[in-house]
Amino acid sequence: MDNLKNKVAVITGGNSGIGYATAKQLKEQGATVIITGRRKEAIEAAASELGVHAIVADQSRISDIENLVSKVKEDFGQVDILFINAGIAGLGTIEQATETLYDDIMNINLKGAYFTLSRFIPILKDSASVVFLSSNTASMSGAGSSIYSSGKTALNAVMKIAAVELAPRKIRVNSVSPGPTETEVMKKVGLDEATVKSIMDVVVDKIPLKQMGSSEDVAKMVSHLSSDASKFITGADFIMDGGMVLA
Structure with a gap:
């Protein structure tokens, strides 16, 4: 499939997980793909594996975002697809919240995403596609998720505007x-496989389809939203959670 041939795609946070899977998907469909990340070794290793381009950038820093835009413009011209994916997770009750946790999450998930779009707008082609990675938690009210969820809810408001x-x-x-x-993600925070499995079992029990999603599932949706197949879709949030928000 090459329905994205001659398209230039930028994916923030592309060295693992959903960003990595999406880079693979878009490249397979013919796009020229640029991935970004904060850690030079990790982003360059991922780019080498995928056969895509890498630019080191910390999406929580506006100066890095502006440098990224300048580099993309210089090397690739205009952008057809922008997948604003970089983000971090964090849990804690409102009572326990720290300024550090709040700032860490909001600086990447909301401020970083906002200014990534803001600074890329001048080099987006007319008829380009922008996709934000949000979360089903924006439609839920889980204890301990106030900072993360409110950031994603705000992101959805930015998306619509x-x-x-x-x-x-x-x-x-x-x-x-x-x-x-x-x-x-769970392995990155130091959890062993048995602990991860026990957490997953509890989570899966809350999902009507009784299964976890995969990074590839999300990648396919981003690819769809980046193609002409969705040329009449804008301002929409696509919840991909096996019916979890319904349960």
Whole structure:
């Protein structure tokens, strides 16, 4: 399949998980793909494995975002597909919340995503596609998730307003909101396989389809939203959680 041939795609946070799977998917469909990440070794290793381009950038730093845009413009010209994927997770009750946790999450998940879009707008092609990675937690009220969930809820509001503002240029802006997805996040925070499995079993029990999502599921949705097959879709949030928000 090469329905994205000659398209230039930028994916923030592309060295693992959903970003990595999406880079693979878009490249397989013919796009020229640029992935970003904070850790030079990790992002360059991922780019080498995927056969895509890598640019080191910390999406929580506006100066890094502006440097990224300049580099992309210089090396690739305009952008057809922008997948704003970089983000981190964190849990804690409102009573226990620390300023550090709040700032860490919001600086990447909301401020970083907001200014990534803001600074990329001048080099987006007319009829480009922008996709935000949101979360089904934006539609839920789970204890301990106030910071993460409110950041994603705000992100969905930004997405809808951006869809209105960019509609005159036929630029479409949407979001994808996965539920529990099989990625390396839990292993990264130091949990062993037995602990991860026990957590997953509890989570899966709350999902009507009784299964976890995969990074590839999300990648396929991003690919769909980036193609002409969705040229009349904008301002929409696609919840991909096996019915979890319904339970």
